[in-house]
Amino acid sequence: MKAPTLPNLLDLSWARVFAVFLKELVQMRRDRPTFAIMIMMPIMQLVLFGFAINTDPRHLPAVVEMREDGPMTRAFLASLSASTFVDIVAIARTSEEGEAMLRSGEANFLISIPEGFERRLVRGERPQILIAADASDPVAAGGALSAIERVAQQAFAPEFEGSLSYLAQGQPPYEIVVHRRYNPAGVTAFNIVPALLGVILTMTMVMITSIALTRETERGTMENLLATPVRPLEVMIGKTTPYVGVGAIQVAIVLIVATLLFKIPFTGSFLAFLIAVTLFILANLMLGYLISTVARTQMQAMQMTFFIFLPSILLSGFMFPFAAMPVWARAIGEALPITHFLRIVREVVLKEAGLADIASDLWPLALILLVLGTLALMRFRRTLD
Amino acid sequence: MSETVIDVRGLTKSFGGRKVVDAFDLKVPRGAIYGFLGPNGSGKTTTIRMVCGLLKPESGEGEVLGFNVLSESLKIKERVGYMTQKFSLYEDLSIRENLEFIARLYGLDRRNERVDQALEDLGLAERQAQLAGKLSGGWKQRLALAACMIHEPELLLLDEPTAGVDPKARRDFWDAIRRYSAQGVTTLVSTHYMDEAVQCDSIAYIAYGKKLLDAPTAAIPQQIGLYGWRIAGRPLLESQQMLEASDGVDLVARFGAEIHACGKDATALERAVRAVKQAQPHVEIAPIEAGFEEIFIYLMSGALDNFQ
Numbered sequence: 001m002k003a004p005t006l007p008n009l010l011d012l013s014w015a016r017v018f019a020v021f022l023k024e025l026v027q028m029r030r031d032r033p034t035f036a037i038m039i040m041m042p043i044m045q046l047v048l049f050g051f052a053i054n055t056d057p058r059h060l061p062a063v064v065e066m067r068e069d070g071p072m073t074r075a076f077l078a079s080l081s082a083s084t085f086v087d088i089v090a091i092a093r094t095s096e097e098g099e100a101m102l103r104s105g106e107a108n109f110l111i112s113i114p115e116g117f118e119r120r121l122v123r124g125e126r127p128q129i130l131i132a133a134d135a136s137d138p139v140a141a142g143g144a145l146s147a148i149e150r151v152a153q154q155a156f157a158p159e160f161e162g163s164l165s166y167l168a169q170g171q172p173p174y175e176i177v178v179h180r181r182y183n184p185a186g187v188t189a190f191n192i193v194p195a196l197l198g199v200i201l202t203m204t205m206v207m208i209t210s211i212a213l214t215r216e217t218e219r220g221t222m223e224n225l226l227a228t229p230v231r232p233l234e235v236m237i238g239k240t241t242p243y244v245g246v247g248a249i250q251v252a253i254v255l256i257v258a259t260l261l262f263k264i265p266f267t268g269s270f271l272a273f274l275i276a277v278t279l280f281i282l283a284n285l286m287l288g289y290l291i292s293t294v295a296r297t298q299m300q301a302m303q304m305t306f307f308i309f310l311p312s313i314l315l316s317g318f319m320f321p322f323a324a325m326p327v328w329a330r331a332i333g334e335a336l337p338i339t340h341f342l343r344i345v346r347e348v349v350l351k352e353a354g355l356a357d358i359a360s361d362l363w364p365l366a367l368i369l370l371v372l373g374t375l376a377l378m379r380f381r382r383t384l385d
Numbered sequence: 386m387s388e389t390v391i392d393v394r395g396l397t398k399s400f401g402g403r404k405v406v407d408a409f410d411l412k413v414p415r416g417a418i419y420g421f422l423g424p425n426g427s428g429k430t431t432t433i434r435m436v437c438g439l440l441k442p443e444s445g446e447g448e449v450l451g452f453n454v455l456s457e458s459l460k461i462k463e464r465v466g467y468m469t470q471k472f473s474l475y476e477d478l479s480i481r482e483n484l485e486f487i488a489r490l491y492g493l494d495r496r497n498e499r500v501d502q503a504l505e506d507l508g509l510a511e512r513q514a515q516l517a518g519k520l521s522g523g524w525k526q527r528l529a530l531a532a533c534m535i536h537e538p539e540l541l542l543l544d545e546p547t548a549g550v551d552p553k554a555r556r557d558f559w560d561a562i563r564r565y566s567a568q569g570v571t572t573l574v575s576t577h578y579m580d581e582a583v584q585c586d587s588i589a590y591i592a593y594g595k596k597l598l599d600a601p602t603a604a605i606p607q608q609i610g611l612y613g614w615r616i617a618g619r620p621l622l623e624s625q626q627m628l629e630a631s632d633g634v635d636l637v638a639r640f641g642a643e644i645h646a647c648g649k650d651a652t653a654l655e656r657a658v659r660a661v662k663q664a665q666p667h668v669e670i671a672p673i674e675a676g677f678e679e680i681f682i683y684l685m686s687g688a689l690d691n692f693q
């Protein structure tokens with residue numbers, strides 16, 4: 001057999017594409033459990049995240065490290081204990097003790113008041129109150145942090161009277177320094193829900209197409225398919241198109257939930273969003289399809305999907321801020337469709353972006369799609385070898 | 386169009402360094418029904434797959450329906466009906482959906498009509514909405530056969546098409562093959578059934594990847610030159626065991642209350658049979674002409690393999 005050349009790869013009959021498409025559609029409809037998962041997944045994920053977002057952070061455990069013991073700090077501590085936002089679970093004697101509790105999750109906050117706090121406060125040196133927050137649950141952490149600031153204000157206000165009234169003027173005479181641990185970006189709800197769309201689409205689209213060909217091989221139907229005059233491109237288009245529809249349903253679900261449940265405003269151009277999300281879905285389908293041309297078994301295909309899924313979460317800017325990553329990680333991130341989609345979707349949904357604003361991420365998405373598609377087409381085995 | 390439908394030369398294929406098909410030649414004229422015989426694992430399926438372009442031979446060349454097997458496999462696929470040994474239609478599609486899918490892929494006109502006709506011929510018209518996976522083994526075979534014929538191919542490559550099919554359906558199937566043959570359709574069919582082998586015009590026999598025999602069916606007994614003796618009377622089992630242990634006896638087959646012993650060396654065979662008579666004086670012995678039945682049992686038993 002001759003090596004596949006491009007013109008012969010692009011050979012196409014829409015009737016055969018339609019044949020494959022129709023067959024795939026019927027099979028998808030019959031595979032109820034998988035279909036249900038694809039529809040339920042976005043709802044489930046959103047609801048799970050939704051609980052995290054909707055819960056007012058209350059009674060988060062905090063550990064306090066007191067290096068100072070004066071009237072003002074005691075008043076602050078008393079107000080903190082009285083507040084419903086944090087529960088003081090321990091007073092640490094050393095900073096190691098406090099750090100350990102933070103790490104183990106026994107406490108979500110470590111509040112340190114340094115030695116000489118009150119003395120420096122009175123002198124107007126703006127001493128620091130250090131708060132280390134476990135921001136791995138960014139929403140909860142964010143809410144509680146602002147609460148702590150308010151508590152501090154209320155606690156100190158009565159102290160700054162009489163001879164100390166000069167401290168009540170202007171900015172607070174102390175400084176609250178926050179170290180967010182474990183999630184320095186401090187992603188907010190508005191950031192998460194649009195980004196979640198990218199994660200959901202990556203997960204389902206790649207997973208479902210990654211078994212497109214391997215399933216045929218494992219069931220033995222590949223032999224019959226290859227014995228017909230169907231062309232690689234026809235198989236590719238026919239097999240992936242039904243899942244564009246599934247992707248569209250998922251997008252609709254996320255959009256509806258995002259606006260109704262989370263009241264996320266859609267500020268930018270909807271057309272730009274549609275173009276971007278279509279490109280993104282196609283790129284993911286090609287990625288999955290490429291996997292299915294490489295994997296020999298469905299099991300392998302699943303493993304490869306997870307192999308893609310991890311960097312998609314870790315290196316795309318979903319979990320950690322993209323700019324803060326090392327160069328190599330950013331390079332991997334740039335090659336992932338989700339990285340570009342996340343930028344686009346945040347800009348379009350939250351920052352009023354239009355088509356022109358997202359062009360810089362649109363063309364890489366198109367390029368990735370083209371490269372993946374071409375690779376998949378060339379990898380397609382026309383024989384059983 | 387050439388009158389030789391399959392003309393392949395020196396087809397060779399290895400899996401994991403082992404030659405599974407070794408320098409295989411085959412010429413099949415138009416309209417012929419060519420039987421393809423050989424023990425399990427001898428390379429029949431592999432050969433058929435190479436002929437229809439599903440496996441790439443590592444060496445060898447040839448034409449199928451006038452098209453190059455190496456470079457024109459798409460043209461070949463359009464004109465060939467290949468029935469796989471293992472059921473390879475979609476179990477989660479209905480009977481009708483499977484046929485329609487195939488019909489669409491071949492770009493057939495009058496699609497509904499053809500599918501209706503195929504369902505009618507199959508006798509599955511009432512069950513057309515049933516999932517193919519729910520069919521019994523024999524019915525699956527019959528559906529697969531219908532599917533590979535729906536585009537009216539010029540060449541049928543059938544890999545054990547009647548395995549597990551009941552005798553009546555097998556008879557119908559062979560009637561159909563002969564009808565197609567009369568219309569000029571060529572058939573290469575692999576089988577393990579003796580009664581099917583004798584219905585073929587010619588037979589190619591393969592063992593351990595090597596073709597050991599290729600001749601018109603009628604010429605085969607003479608070509609093999611098998612001699613036979615009939616042994617009847619009690620005790621049959623002891624006689625059979627004795628014969629099986631003797632030199633010069635290539636085949637011992639039970640036919641009801643008698644044993645047929647066959648061998649290629651007439652004198653050695655006679656000596657062995659007479660030794661049995663000596664040991665078991667009550668049995669009767671007589672020379673017979675080794676017929677198709679003996680020949681094919683002989684072939685099917687893999688006795689022809691001179692390697693092993």
Ligand SMILES: Nc1ncnc2c1ncn2[C@@H]1O[C@H](COP(=O)(O)OP(=O)(O)OP(=O)(O)O)[C@@H](O)[C@H]1O
Binds near residue numbers: 401405425
């Ligand atoms: N894809 C493959 N990979 C490795 N070995 C293979 C492959 N296909 C076939 N074989 C080996 O090649 C040999 C010939 O197999 P083939 O299926 O052609 O035999 P066959 O004559 O069709 O046997 P049967 O009568 O059992 O159908 C067998 O030993 C088989 O194990």
Ligand SMILES: [Mg+2]
Binds near residue numbers: 430431544
């Ligand atoms: Mg076989």
